[in-house]
Amino acid sequence: MKLPTPRWWYVRSAAPAPVARALLKPLSWIWAAVTARRIARAHRVDAGVPVICVGNLTAGGVGKTPVVRELLRRLSLQGVAAHGLSRGYGGSLAGPLQVDPALHTTAEVGDEPLMLAADAPIWIARDRAAGARAAGQAGAQVVVMDDGHQNPGLKKALSLVVVDGETRNGEWPLGDGSVFPAGPLREPLAVGLARAEAVILMLPDDLATADPELLAVFGTTPVLIAHVVPDAPPPTGPQLGFAGIGKPWKVERALKAAGCDLKDFASFPDHMAYDPATLKALAAQARRLGAGLVTTEKDWVRLPPAWRARVTAWPVRCVFEDEAALDALLAPLIP
Structure with a gap:
């Protein structure tokens, strides 16, 4: 059973977080040690094509997949044959294979690859090096890999880490610096930054500047500010929103900020596979509220076609x- 992302990970001082963190600290030390050992011992394979890794330092949603989509778009506009690469989290197929939106389902290839494949050539592969090689053999001049900063098996030409830059309402995107499961970090911050050429700091559209205290933690690593913005107005009329992503509460905020008449919002775990009972319950609640149903693109591709x-x-x-x-x-990677 999947559990939602703990909100206390992102709060630096609030009960019961200090108690939970203290109990989970020994496990976080083990996690960090195992990750460091795996990365240090890895042999990095050169796939024969430049690989841009868009990773993150934390668990949970940070806006990584929109960054991948934008990089693929920008490279394509410059005449570069750019292909995306994903592990295909949650999918049954090991790959390497190119995702076909008309053929594959999220149960086979995962939700993010299926969503991205509507705009660009996307590959899935449990073995990232094999996936990058397959993309190169199919004509890719550059591969943009969704996630994989902690995956050491593939040589990367450019490593970017995406960080949630919102620090309002008591939230701190890096928690208190604790590694999973005591906090959101996948590895100690300094260790992860040492392998990155730049940080992409994702700010809400209504925040023009980042928190100086947050910027300071990145030291000399270059920081690029980016925003996830609506690509279309929200639906009109009363709506019941729902999302199963890393931080579903951010979708609720964004819908309200965009002017959506949101009557209620349901949060689910990341990569939630919506079963008929859950969808019927959402539809029944929407009828009671006299509302339509709205969700993210990533959630929408996980819905059964009939829904x-x-x-x-x-x-x-x-x-x-x-x-x-x-x-x-990007310029040094463009042929």
Whole structure:
């Protein structure tokens, strides 16, 4: 059974978080040690094509997949044959294979690859090096890998880490610096930053500047500010929203900020596979509220086909404040 992301991970001082963190600290030390040993011992395979890794330092949603989509779009506009690569989390197929939206399902290839495949060539592979090689053999000039900063088996030409930059309402995206499961970090912050060429700091659209205290933790690592913004207005009329992503509460906030008449919102665990009982319960609640149903694109692709016509997918996109700085990072990789 999947559990939702603990909100106390992102609060630096609030009960019961200190107690939970203290109890889980020994497990976090073990996790960090195992991760460090795995990375240190790995042999990095050169796949024969430049690989851009878009990873993160924390568990939970940070806006990584919109960044991947934007990089693929920008590279394509510059005439580069850019393909995406994903592990295909939650899918049954091991790959490597190219995702076909008309053929594959989320149960086979995962939700993020299926969503991205509507806009660009996307590959899934449990073996990332094999996936990058397959993409290169199929004509990719650059591979953009969704996640994998802690995956040491593939040589990377550019490593970007995406960090949630929202620090309002008592939230702190890095928690108190604790590693999973005592906190959201996948590895100690300094260790993860040492392997990154840049940080992409995702700010809500209504925040123009980042918290100086947060910026300071990245030290000398370059920071690019980006925003996830609506790519279309939310549906009109009363709505019941739902989402099964890393931080579903951020979808609720974003819908309200975009002017959606949100009557209620249901949160589910990341990569939630919506079963008929859950969907019928959501539909019944929507009827009681006299509302429509709205969710994210990532959730929408996980819906059974018969339900997609009954739910509105609300699209978003990633916008970089300094596009020239992003292009400067990408330029050395463009043939």
